[in-house]
Amino acid sequence: MSFFGFLLLGLIAGAIAKLLIPGKQAGGWFVTLLLGVVGAMLGGWLGGLLFNVSLESFFSLGTWVLAIGGSLIVLLIYGSIAGRRAKA
Helix, strand or coil: CCHHHHHHHHHHHHHHHHHHCCCCCCCCHHHHHHHHHHHHHHHHHHHHHHCCCCCCCCCCHHHHHHHHHHHHHHHHHHHHHHHHHHHC
């Protein structure tokens, strides 16, 4: 997948992950979209490591599941760190 395709995938996956997490999250949309790109990279890495699946095709269901799953993980970690910092 090209760099721009991967960037678009991460941006969309971050937006979907933000919609799936209930409640108010720390950070705005820009932070969420950046974390979505990081999450897509994490999902692709974990998918390749654990399931021998890669982010090769933009329109593959496996690619989207891995990207959204990775984005959810990154957003939850970021939310727990940012939430803890706001309470302190």
